[in-house]
Amino acid sequence: MFTLTIGSIGLGLGYLMFSGMEYANWKTLFKNCGLYKDEMYPKLQEKKRTLYGYCLRFTLPLGLGCDDFLRKQQAIEQYLNRKIDIKYSNKNILIEVYETELEICEFKATETRGPVDLVIGYTHGGKLLKIDLADGAPHVLIAGETGSGKSTVLRSIITNLILTKKRRDIKLHLIDLKKGAEFGIFRKCGMVENFARDRGEAEKLLHKLSCEVDRRYDLFFKNDVVDIKEYNQRFKNKKLDYQIVFVDEFADLRREKESQNILLELASKARACGIHLVVSTQRPSAKIIDGDIRANIPIIVGLKTATEINSRIIIEENGLEKLRGKGHGFLKAGKLKEFQSMNLTPERARDLLKSFYVEQNQEHIEKDDISGEVKDFSFLEVIK
CATH class of the missing domain: 3.40.50.300 (P-loop containing nucleotide triphosphate hydrolases)
Structure with a gap:
């Protein structure tokens, strides 16, 4: 039991260290892109797996908005070497990262609500x-x-x-x-x-x-x-x-x-x-x-x-x-x-x-x- 506990603590510290290192990298990127206000940087709150890759959630410092991120989208994509989508939700910036390529699928008739x-x-x-x-x-x-x-x-x-x-x-x-x-x-x-x-x-x-x-x-x-x-x-x-x-x-x-x-x-x-x-x-x-x-x-x-x-x-x-x-x-x-x-x-x-x-x-x-x-x-x- 003691061994399992020590192992769990080690894994937890490892995750925290990985998260800290990851955030440090993001902070450097944000600094180079000018994505900060009064020395306050967007803070990584969550990294969640998705069907297409993963989604990062950052809190925003006062005065920084979604448009600021959209202007730097290409730089963020180059840093991640992935396609991304940037969205705003409840005072947070969501960066959706796509790890899979778009695949060609066969045609199927698709009903839609709009007349045209x-x-x-x-x-x-x-x-x-x-x-x-x-x-x-x-x-x-x-x-x-x-x-x-x-x-x-x-x-x-x-x-x-x-x-x-x-x-x-x-x-x-x-x-x-x-x-x-x-x-x-x-x-x-x-x-x-x-x-x-x-x-x-x-x-x-x-x-x-x-x-x-x-x-x-x-x-x-x-x-x-x-x-x-x-x-x-x-x-x-x-x-x-x-x-x-x-x-x-x-x-x-x-x-x-x-x-x-x-x-x-x-x-x-x-x-x-x-x-x-x-x-x-x-x-x-x-x-x-x-x-x-x-x-x-x-x-x-x-x-x-x-x-x-x-x-x-x-x-x-x-x-x-x-x-x-x-x-x-x-x-x-x-x-x-x-x-x-x-x-x-x-x-x-x-x-x-x-x-x-x-x-x-x-x-x-x-x-x-x-x-x-x-x-x-x-x-x-x-x-x-």
């Missing part, structure tokens, strides 16, 4: 990452080089919308300037209202959408409401649907002045009326992702790039050049969030979408109406 949630993938610890277009993130830019996983990300997002949302709530408009090569698997789905395969069809569709935006704002003005949420709350029997425009390789549209102007106009004024843009490119140059795009499409999904320069063009900082491709990326919506998209091949997507295919006119762009009212066409009926 885009499921992007998973972050560390298996946390679902999504973008709610109806709540402060109206438009999204997806950018990355060939092989970065851009097509996989788009395929997963669109497939999940079709599988989990109701047609009466959402319409999709697809612009695929590779003659339909990327989005062709979706064109027969009932939720897809329009499908444009070249610049002429794309311009025609964008004009129609611009008219629909004007129609909705006139409707809001007439009924004294400010946005689609208020309108749908007041007129539950005449709800407007949400509409999402997906543009693959929008760099080709930037060459057409008229289409470019309409696209930017939609981005600037469509946010309140339930019409959203998701544009993508594999040519992330400064001419393509310019100030106008940044001002109107602030939410960015950044995928692998070849150089640091291209990374800075997309997310305004380095990092994308270090990604492995295949849907490994960063979501920039304020602070960066690392994620891995789900793997979904075209063959698997077709298999999942079979029951959502309907007989439609070959030229989707020739449909006369893209308003939010659901038409009673029997050949468009799909039972989910």
Whole structure:
């Protein structure tokens, strides 16, 4: 018993010594980073194991805040040689340290509560990452080089919308300037209202959408409401649907002045009326992702790039050049969030979408109406 007691005391002292040494190292780091006030340093209170690694909890001296830590996040990551996430909770700073790499998982349909949630993938610890277009993130830019996983990300997002949302709530408009090569698997789905395969069809569709935006704002003005949420709350029997425009390789549209102007106009004024843009490119140059795009499409999904320069063009900082491709990326919506998209091949997507295919006119762009009212066409009926 005496031996066990001495051993336990030794282990306890060893832990305290380890904790003291660890805190001394942190104190040195904080000093070098300027993370202290009046010679008072953040104090390590707890180190807790998690599914993804461990979490450190520090108390804060008066006058030091979460923003101070966020500015030094890169230095802390270099010290730990790990990815981290920094959070504030009840006068404490939490530093979540990720010891495991993000793994690619197979696609599975994921239900979400928001009417226009885009499921992007998973972050560390298996946390679902999504973008709610109806709540402060109206438009999204997806950018990355060939092989970065851009097509996989788009395929997963669109497939999940079709599988989990109701047609009466959402319409999709697809612009695929590779003659339909990327989005062709979706064109027969009932939720897809329009499908444009070249610049002429794309311009025609964008004009129609611009008219629909004007129609909705006139409707809001007439009924004294400010946005689609208020309108749908007041007129539950005449709800407007949400509409999402997906543009693959929008760099080709930037060459057409008229289409470019309409696209930017939609981005600037469509946010309140339930019409959203998701544009993508594999040519992330400064001419393509310019100030106008940044001002109107602030939410960015950044995928692998070849150089640091291209990374800075997309997310305004380095990092994308270090990604492995295949849907490994960063979501920039304020602070960066690392994620891995789900793997979904075209063959698997077709298999999942079979029951959502309907007989439609070959030229989707020739449909006369893209308003939010659901038409009673029997050949468009799909039972989910």
